[in-house]
Amino acid sequence: MDTLFGATLTQDQHNLLAAIAHPWLAGGEWPRWANIQHQYDLRGEDAEATLYSMPYVGIEGPFAANYGFVFYPRPRVGPRDRVRLTVAASLFLPEVKVMAGEPFVEALRHMIDLYSSRVITDDVPTIILRSTELAAARPDLKPRFVQVLPDLLSHEPAISTGGVDLADGRWEREVTRSVMKYIGVDTVEGYIAKTIEIITANAAEIAPAPVEEAEPQSSPPGRGPYIDPALLDDLEKAAQTSSWKLHKLIALCRELNENYAAGNPYSSAAMIRAILDHIPPVFGHQDFKQVAAQHPFAMQRTDKAHAQRLAAFKDIAHDGLHRPISTAVPAIGMDDLEAPARLNAILHEVARLL
Known part of the structure; x- marks a missing residue:
C-alpha cells in the first residue's frame, strides 16, 4: 500500500491508476470511461466505486479547489468522458513519472524562466509558450511529451493557462503569474507538495473550516460544467x-x-x-x-x-x-x-x- 494526502491507497485504487495510464503510455490518448468500466465489468468489479473512493485534497467544487490522482468531469463521470491522471499519480506509477512527471517539471521551469524574464513596461505583455520554441530550448524533452503537454497543463489545477492548438501539431499556451509559485521546485515530489499547499489554501478560502461545535451538515451535490x-x-x-x-x-x-x-x-x-x-x-x-x-x-x-x-x-x-449600491436592490x-x-x-x- 502507498500513502498520499494522509490517506491510504488500496491495491484496487492502484490498479485503477494503472488501467487509466496504460492507453496513455501506449498511444498518448487518455481512455474513455466506458472502456475502463468494460474491463472491470468483465471481472465482475465496480470501477465507479473505486474511482469515487480515490483520495484527494481540497473540497468538491471549483477546479482549483481540489487535487487528486485522477481528473474526471464532476459531479459524476459519463461513459464518453475521458479520465486522466494528474502529475500526482507519477508518485505511484514509475512509467508515468518518467513519461510525464519529470518532463513536466522541466517544462514548468522553462515557463518560469519565460515569465521571470519578461520586460517590465507600462503595457503588460502576454507571455506565450510555443511548442516549437520549447522543443528548441529543451531538446531533452521528447517530441511526444511536447505534443501532450497542453493537455497535462489544462488539468493541473494550480497552473492557470489557456491557448490554442495550431496546424501540424503545433500549439501555443499563455504563461501566467501562477507559475511563479513554483520557483525553486525541481522535482516531481516538490511540485506535488507545492500544489497540495496551493490547493489546500484555495479550498480554505472558498469553504473555511466549520466551528468545532457546529453540527456536521451534508453538502448538496455540485453542479456540472456550464460549457460541455x-x-x-x-x-x-x-x-x-x-x-x-x-x-x-x-x-x-x-x-x-x-x-x-x-x-x-x-x-x-x-x-x-x-x-x-x-x-x-x-x-x-x-x-x-x-x-x-x-x-x-x-x-x-x-x-x-x-x-x-x-x-x-x-x-x-x-x-x-x-x-450601484442602494438601499433596495434585488440580488x-x-x-x-x-x-x-x-x-x-x-x-x-x-x-x-x-
Missing part, C-alpha cells in the same frame, strides 16, 4: 485550421465552468456576458444582438431562439455588473442564469464556422 467539456475539445480542434485565436475564448469558458460549479452567480453572469461580447466577429458581426437578429443558424428556429434569449440576458449581466441568483444549453448551442455554431 467535449465542446471545449471541439473548439480547440477547430482552431487547428482556423486563423482565429481562441486563447481568450477557451479561458473564458473554463472560468465560467469554475464559477458555475462554485455557485457564484455574479461571476458566472460576467463570464457569460464576456463570451457573448467576444464571439460576434466569428459570425461577421460587431455585437451579439446583430448575431441574434441576422445570423442564419444551421438550426435556424431553435438556435436563433437561444441567441435571442442570450442577447436579452446581457441586460441581467449588465445589471449585476454596473448597478442575482444562480436561477437567474440562462440554461447552459443555450450558450452551448451558440458555441457549437462557432465551432462549425471555424
Whole structure:
C-alpha cells in the first residue's frame, strides 16, 4: 500500500491508476470511461466505486479547489468522458513519472524562466509558450511529451493557462503569474507538495473550516460544467485550421465552468456576458444582438431562439455588473442564469464556422 494526502491507497485504487495510464503510455490518448468500466465489468468489479473512493485534497467544487490522482468531469463521470491522471499519480506509477512527471517539471521551469524574464513596461505583455520554441530550448524533452503537454497543463489545477492548438501539431499556451509559485521546485515530489499547499489554501478560502461545535451538515451535490467539456475539445480542434485565436475564448469558458460549479452567480453572469461580447466577429458581426437578429443558424428556429434569449440576458449581466449600491436592490441568483444549453448551442455554431 502507498500513502498520499494522509490517506491510504488500496491495491484496487492502484490498479485503477494503472488501467487509466496504460492507453496513455501506449498511444498518448487518455481512455474513455466506458472502456475502463468494460474491463472491470468483465471481472465482475465496480470501477465507479473505486474511482469515487480515490483520495484527494481540497473540497468538491471549483477546479482549483481540489487535487487528486485522477481528473474526471464532476459531479459524476459519463461513459464518453475521458479520465486522466494528474502529475500526482507519477508518485505511484514509475512509467508515468518518467513519461510525464519529470518532463513536466522541466517544462514548468522553462515557463518560469519565460515569465521571470519578461520586460517590465507600462503595457503588460502576454507571455506565450510555443511548442516549437520549447522543443528548441529543451531538446531533452521528447517530441511526444511536447505534443501532450497542453493537455497535462489544462488539468493541473494550480497552473492557470489557456491557448490554442495550431496546424501540424503545433500549439501555443499563455504563461501566467501562477507559475511563479513554483520557483525553486525541481522535482516531481516538490511540485506535488507545492500544489497540495496551493490547493489546500484555495479550498480554505472558498469553504473555511466549520466551528468545532457546529453540527456536521451534508453538502448538496455540485453542479456540472456550464460549457460541455467535449465542446471545449471541439473548439480547440477547430482552431487547428482556423486563423482565429481562441486563447481568450477557451479561458473564458473554463472560468465560467469554475464559477458555475462554485455557485457564484455574479461571476458566472460576467463570464457569460464576456463570451457573448467576444464571439460576434466569428459570425461577421460587431455585437451579439446583430448575431441574434441576422445570423442564419444551421438550426435556424431553435438556435436563433437561444441567441435571442442570450442577447436579452446581457441586460441581467449588465445589471449585476454596473448597478450601484442602494438601499433596495434585488440580488442575482444562480436561477437567474440562462440554461447552459443555450450558450452551448451558440458555441457549437462557432465551432462549425471555424
